[in-house]
Amino acid sequence: MDPCSTGWTPPPILVSDADNEVGEVEVDSALWLTLLVLIVTFVSLIADRYPPAAIMITAASALYVFGVIDVEQAFSGLSNPAPLTVVALFILAAGVERTGLLSVMVAKVLGRAGRVGLAHGRLLLPAVIGSALLNNTPLVAVLIPDVLAWCRRNKRNAGRYLLPLSYAAILGGTLTVLGTSTNLVVSGLLADAGHDPLGIFEVTKIGLPVTVIGLIVLFGVSIPLLPHRGPSADAPSEGLRHFVVEMRVGVAGPVAAHTVHASGLRNLMGVDLDRLERAGTVITPVDSDEVLTEGDVLRFAGRLDSLLDLHRIPGLVPAHNDADSQPNTSARGLYEVVVGRTSPVAGQSLSEADFAARYGATVLAMHRAGRGIDTNLSAVRLRNGDTLVLAADGSFRRRYARSQDFLVVAELDGPTPTIDSKAPYAALAVVGFVTLAALGLVTTLQGVILAAGLVIMSGILTFTEAKRAVDLDVVLLIGAAFGLGAAVESSGLAMMVADAFINVLGGFGTFGLVLGLVLATSVLTEIVTNNAAAVVVFPVALALAESAGIDPRMMASAVAIAASTSFVSPIGYQTNTMVYGPGGYRFVDYLRSGLPLSIAVQLTIAATVTILA
Secondary structure: OOOOOOOOOOOOOOOOOOOOOOOOOHHHHHHHHHHHHHHHHHHHHHHHOOOOOHHHHHHHHHHHHOOOOOOOHHOHHHHHHHHHHHHHHHHHHHHHHOOOOOHHHHHHHHHOOHHHHHHHHHHHHHHHHHHHHHHHHHHHHHHHHHHHHHHHOOOOHHOHHHHHHHHHHHHOOOOOOOHHHHHHHHHHHHHOOOOOOOOOOHHHHHHHHHHHHHHHHHHHHHHHOOOOOOOOOOOOOOOOOOOEEEEOOOOOOOOOOOOOOOOOOOOOOOOEEEEEEOOOOOOOOOOOOEEEOOOOOOEEEHHHHHHHHHHHHOOEEEEOOOEEEEEEOOOOOOEEEOOOOOOOOOOOOOHEEEEEHHHHHHEEEEEEOOOOOOHHHHOOOOOOOOOEEEEOOOHHHHOOOOOOOOOEEEEEEOOOOOOOOOOOHHHHHHHHHHHHOHHHHHHOHHHHHHHHHHHHHOOOOHHHHHHHOOOOHHHHHHHHHHHHHHHHHHHHHHHHHHHHHHHHHHHHHHHHHHHHHHHHHHHHHHHHHHHHHHHHHHHHHHHHHHHHOOHHHHHHHHHHHHHHOOOOOOOOOOOHHHHHHHOOOHHHHHHHOOOHHHHHHHHHHHHHHHHHH
């Protein structure tokens, strides 16, 4: 029956106990317990003090202990195709990266510095296509270092390119079920609910209009709204980011026993001396006539390239190392890394993490997007999105590029990218997998496992390297999230929320119902995680589809795309977090640039589902 017609009432929520009698008390108890666990889970995810996977595993375990779900429901995600598919996609993406295919393509696609609009087009359109095939998160992790290097070579502001890159990759991820782990999660949830999983191009009928409209808004509105914080478009990108570095006055040299002015530290180009710490006492501002003594810790702020020059001044050594451990930056590589929420050093200070010993790297500078650093660097607790500049040996990027320690590892002024001799195997793996799955000759899981197997068997990656390529936190989060979704459905919470949607928005027809669901999903995605949002909303979407007479597969696709399209915060989607530090963004930049894009995408999803329903 049409939910919008006069006299329609939602169906009652009935859950039978073992004696086939309605267990009203048990239903209420399970519903409120599930709601309580969800609230605690969301608050914990927003607080960002613990890894998302740990929070989701704890939530699913609590629901099992409370008896809301059974053991099979709690751990059904471990046997679902979704996490296994994500594992294989991570391996495939790592193999493509290792061969240098993407780096060379980026270098050729961007080419020399030309008109800004043309450079955006050359970067973003291939990113859309690549994200549809390889999963957008590892793709962006691979592309960021190459885009940064291109911006440095051509004196372009990286902030004009990195956030659009993230947005384009997010849009491209809506084109196929492979584009984002969220699509795979929803596909797995459909299978658990007794439906066929999503086909590789089944989401395309919604994703294609979303991508086209999204790109129009991105080029026409969002990119022009990005900030111009430099003196000109040709200013070096590092000049737009506020890095902080601390140096200690050494035993001898032209600094100790001299004034700040006589040491030449007051009028450095692009650098400000803003703080001096001596025997626990902080002096700020620092007077030019202040006489420096051995052991003084000087904090400088300014452009990265100028800050790195401080390490070449005799008599100054990095504040967080012994006097004899001053890095020889000409003999060691310089790397820019971004700390992720699942990094083992997140939440710790450099000294607590024993950073130098753990990574064999010296921290030369730190940048915190959108926030100041008001204490000495050794005491700063690292946060999600912090950017560090390190001096380390030449193998650092190889060791940590695919680890969970850092979201991004970019080599500053690294070698020109080249294609490995095994690149044809990687290309064959991607093309073969997509072709076979599209033709229905293999399932998505079978195809991606074959592709990942080819990457390992051809020697592109060793088995150990393949293991390191897998983001275990994402896999565990997906596996645990299925238990949370099962509780939302079996407790009756999904039907209750669906009834509320119909009662409030039913008068606006299918468009109003879908738009309300999409909006709720988008808000959840921005404040927690995309996968968590999809898992919680999915049972509501199925219940709503059943009550309102909408194709459940269409509603599932709408939820997957809504949960995957986060534009207005740096924490809603991992690619947004990856570019936060390297792009020198502030939180308001995401809101200003991403809000028009988010509105356009939400309206497009609702309109497309309404037309196709």
